[in-house]
Amino acid sequence: MDKAYCFPCFLFDRYPSHHPAFTEHGFQGWKNIMSKQSGILKHMGGINSPQNTAMHKWETLRNPTKHIERVISTHSSQEAANHRLRLIATIECVRLLAKQGCAFRGNDKSADSTNRGNFDAILSSFGRMNLEVQRVFDNALGNAKYTSPLIQKQIANILGNKVREKIRDEVGSAKFCILVDEVVDASSKEQMAIILRFVNCHGFIRERFFKILSVADTCSQTLYSEISKVLTHNDLQIENMGGQGYDGASNMRDEFNGLQALFREKCLYAYYVHCFAHRLQLALNAAAKGVDDIYTFFDTLSFVVNFVDSSAKRHSALKATREEEIAELVAAGKLQIGTGANQACTLQRAGATRWGSHFRSITSLINLFGATRTTLAELAANGPKKIQAEAKNVGKAMKHFNFVFCLLLMQFVMKITDFPCQSLQKKSHRYFECSKLPKISKKKTSRVEREWLGCFDYKGCIILL
Structure with a gap:
């Protein structure tokens, strides 16, 4: 050319x-x-x-010693060991926080923050215990520390997959049941939890928390699609499903378009069971609301507990009064002493969905009745002006005979209902054992009724008042 x-x-x-x-x-x-x-x-x-x-x-291209594969291969074994130590420290931090269910990050991640979160705190603790860990992190490059939130999430996801693999191996080829419930978290996202219930190779009933995932809505088709994806991804066949356990919401139990009906189309023997503990909660709540005096009693109980326990100052005053009361009773020989005895407990609030929490709330108020009454009287006489009238009204409500009568009556009754409540929530209970609970509860009801009629003649109310 x-x-x-x-x-x-x-x-x-x-x-x-x-x-x-x-x-x-x-x-x-x-x-x-x-x-x-x-x-x-x-x-x-x-x-x-x-x-x-x-x-x-x-x-550079003509010089083979400067090619990228040669440069990478010439990294020293010490550098590789440093990277490995950093990664191991990060994995152990993630493993600990995930196992304990703790938050990873804090509100302030800046360099001058005094508390950058649990992850950084544990990593610093590792560095103080092992100077070699501190050295490799201090000398690490900015892109090779393995501590970014993305790395933490990836490690947590890998650990979660490992756990699911173990659970899948434990299930094997056996039939299994699914337990599903949804809840809205602090960020207003709908979260769905999936639990597997099965009989392992040794013949023991096992319940394993399998996965929690966000869902766009709680309609039956969305839940069915998400659950099917999880089961398919982990090689769990819907045809091997032997039961479904949900609450009694219409999107779950509906016979035609509910979640249980969608699974029954694929597996005819995947029978739906409304959670026994949840059914008992609904029945007891409905029965209690059907009696005016009991409904009023629970409203007053919540009013008393919330007023005394909502303020740190009132809480401290109640605790101090209870400690003085315990000291006087021990000095008078009315209380026995021993390890763990006579602890200064606090009032317990009743939960909206747990009937057993009502029993703990009633028991705590009976134990602290005198201390609570003394605290309210002190607040009504010498407390801040803005709460004196309210403290006086709470004190009057506590000393009303109907309230005290129902307080003692419900303690007797709920001693009976607390047993099936706790039993139905056990992981290893069998259906045959659960079917015996009504008979056991009836026997206890007859015995408690005789005790109530035989020995309760208003003296308890008068003594409490």
């Missing part, structure tokens, strides 16, 4: 080219070959010219 080309520029020059005469068209100006205006000298340029940059890349 009787033309000159620059091979390094042909390989590495950008597009469009700085000097197309030497990369695309070819150079033919032989008369001006050494000209600084249009020849080779102009093409070469200065030290930072495109031609010199291309030459440097060409020399």
